[in-house]
Amino acid sequence: MYHIFFTADENYIKFTSVLMTSIVKNATKAYEKKPFCFHILSDFISDVTRKKLEILQKTLSEIYPCEIKIHIQDNAKFDKFPSSGAAQNNKLSYYRLKMLSCLDDNVKTCLYLDSDMLVLEDLRELFALDLKDNIAAVVGDMGSKRAKIKFMEGSEKKTFYFDENYFNAGLLLINVKEYQKAQIEERCEELASKCFYIKGADQDLLNACIESKKRLKLDFAWNFFINAYAYAITKDDKLGYLNYTKEEFKHSFESPKILHLCFKPWKFLRSFNDSKGRNVNDLWWEEAAFTPAFSAELLELKRHIKDHLLYAGLGSLLYRYTKNFNVLKIVHLIKHQDEDLKIAQNAQNFNDKDFALFLLLGEMVLHARAKKKGVFSVFLKALKCISSYEKYARR
Structure with a gap:
């Protein structure tokens, strides 16, 4: 056997x-x-x-x-x-x-x-x-x-x-x-x-x-x-x-x-x-x-799965705030969940290339919320992830 x-x-x-x-x-x-x-x-x-x-x-x-x-x-x-x-x-x-x-x-x-x-x-x-x-x-x-x-x-x-x-x-x-x-x-x-x-x-x-x-x-x-x-x-x-x-x-x-x-x-x-x-x-x-x-x-x-949209939506915002070095916006993203539903809805039409990166970044936001991570830890990890993606992504 x-x-x-x-x-x-x-x-x-x-x-x-x-x-x-x-x-x-x-x-x-x-x-x-x-x-x-x-x-x-x-x-x-x-x-x-x-x-x-x-x-x-x-x-x-x-x-x-x-x-x-x-x-x-x-x-x-x-x-x-x-x-x-x-x-x-x-x-x-x-x-x-x-x-x-x-x-x-x-x-x-x-x-x-x-x-x-x-x-x-x-x-x-x-x-x-x-x-x-x-x-x-x-x-x-x-x-x-x-x-x-x-x-x-x-x-x-x-x-x-x-x-x-x-x-x-x-x-x-x-x-x-x-x-x-x-x-x-x-x-x-x-x-x-x-x-x-x-x-x-x-x-x-x-x-x-x-x-x-x-x-x-x-x-x-x-x-x-x-x-x-x-x-x-x-x-x-x-x-x-x-x-x-x-x-x-x-x-x-x-x-x-x-x-x-x-x-x-x-x-x-x-x-x-x-x-x-x-x-x-x-x-x-x-x-x-x-x-x-x-x-x-x-x-x-399967009919009830929506996590991918929330992850991608949060990741798109973390991407934007990290690229703009807007630490205060990242603090708000981590601390407040009242806009999560709207954020997820906005992720419906992301293209494949962006979706992959946004998933990775969204995971960081949700991990920071669950583990009460500091904003600078999230910012530095996001910066590293974005840099690695831009340099090593499969084209």
């Missing part, structure tokens, strides 16, 4: 179902036809959702053999793990650290995928890779690698700094034997228990515990973050950002294998256009419309 893991709570199962559907529908090449075994790690799944998953399994199996298994986790297992950064709302992101306990002893390889992904190619290509003595095959993360973990070693405070090899844990192809041999799960838990500063939750822990020399670096195409359609700073441009050359990035840009939909389609009807000029969130909704058992629920949700 091809063993594939996801973490999803009750609310996220319907989104994970679209990902599973895309995996099955793209299993079209001449690889060994072993069944997919989809493992869902969750804290709770209702009887209604379980019945839908049974229908999903039965219907997808008519296309390609597959099985869906549910593994309910006890949050008490994660008491030692910090509730901060990516794990501030729940411990769900840590669940993947326990996934090997769900496998039989004879399983050699397993794959983890984030639920906000869409598969465009035959995923069995990954399972055909020879991992040799590597612990995992991974894809480099976007953005600056200035992140760090701070932890206690006895009575001494220590800091672990990440480098350009930092990977995104949204895709992990695990060599089970080597992962267990290196005691990655145990080391992650031990480090977590000592942390007093961590932002990336399990992703930071895995990056700290899996040595760079024991990773197989995959093409960016296997975990293509859709904000890279707006702009991407490659290692040819500037060290410390996306650890791929311009040529490597270009290949992935033109032929992505898995889209990582960080601007989630269930919140954003519109996001970024791919190399063919298609709104990538439309691709997800096309799959959702034909996802067995969950399509009606998803399409009803």
